[in-house]
Amino acid sequence: MTTRVIFLDLDGTLLGDDYSPEKAKPIVDELVKRGYEVIINTSKTRFEVEYYLSAWRLEKPFVVENGSAVYVPEGHFLGDIIRDVTNLHRENYWVMELGKSYIEIRAVLDVIAGDYGLKYYGNSTIGEVMAFTGLPEKLARLAMMREYSETIFRWKKQGFERELSKNGLKTTRGTRFIGVTGNTDKGRGAKALLSLYSSLEKVESYAVGDGENDFPLFDVVDKAFIVGNLSHPKATHISSIDELLEVIP
Numbered sequence: 001m002t003t004r005v006i007f008l009d010l011d012g013t014l015l016g017d018d019y020s021p022e023k024a025k026p027i028v029d030e031l032v033k034r035g036y037e038v039i040i041n042t043s044k045t046r047f048e049v050e051y052y053l054s055a056w057r058l059e060k061p062f063v064v065e066n067g068s069a070v071y072v073p074e075g076h077f078l079g080d081i082i083r084d085v086t087n088l089h090r091e092n093y094w095v096m097e098l099g100k101s102y103i104e105i106r107a108v109l110d111v112i113a114g115d116y117g118l119k120y121y122g123n124s125t126i127g128e129v130m131a132f133t134g135l136p137e138k139l140a141r142l143a144m145m146r147e148y149s150e151t152i153f154r155w156k157k158q159g160f161e162r163e164l165s166k167n168g169l170k171t172t173r174g175t176r177f178i179g180v181t182g183n184t185d186k187g188r189g190a191k192a193l194l195s196l197y198s199s200l201e202k203v204e205s206y207a208v209g210d211g212e213n214d215f216p217l218f219d220v221v222d223k224a225f226i227v228g229n230l231s232h233p234k235a236t237h238i239s240s241i242d243e244l245l246e247v248i249p
Contacts, residue, residue, distance in 0.1 A: 007041040009209035021055035063189035068099030068148030100182030117156025187216030
């Protein structure tokens with residue numbers, strides 16, 4: 001028997017400019033109906049992902065904050081396996097931490113923010129976050145509840161990425177913003193989950209994304225699809241997430 005696992009990005013892939021979960025629900029439902037393990041792999045926080053999973057009535061593992069942590073729900077069959085590789089239990093999840101803590105990342109950013117004119121969640125008001133991201137207030141507040149990463153919205157001069165690297169942090173460009181994490185990425189998060197699935201049976205893996213931060217994810221799956229204008233040697237272009245259902249079994 002083969003398990004088919006599909007990793008889905010949120011912003012620009014499953015979600016449109018209004019960030020509503022409604023348009024994507026039929027797609028998620030159809031993927032589940034076809035037997036896929038639907039795994040959200042995103043730059044968003046756990047709290048944002050929980051909002052969407054609740055709307056889609058989907059109780060599956062997920063990867064947050066650009067590969068910084070893997071969350072497996074207590075009742076999911078992978079829960080028994082992940083306990084062997086981590087003893088971290090948070091609320092109703094087993095958690096595999098792959099990145100640095102938000103406190104560590106924020107401490108570095110706060111030191112250099114003034115020199116480079118950086119604006120990110122930690123030094124922005126809720127109003128500023130809503131203006132930068134276009135998120136409604138409810139989702140903006142969930143986005144500000146960060147555990148493992150920051151997002152730089154604006155900067156006045158270059159060179160901050162080099163400074164962050166000197167301090168052991170990694171920067172990744174998404175569609176609009178720059179993510180700051182420890183030494184991890186979406187591919188590392190996906191690889192950790194695929195290792196758990198593969199310990200049980202054969203796995204076929206798929207991924208869909210739209211930004212440069214999805215490239216490491218594309219590198220670790222069997223079949224990748226990219227939405228938008230960017231190109232990746234392993235990814236097939238699709239016009240939108242709707243087209244995905246036409247090109248996968």
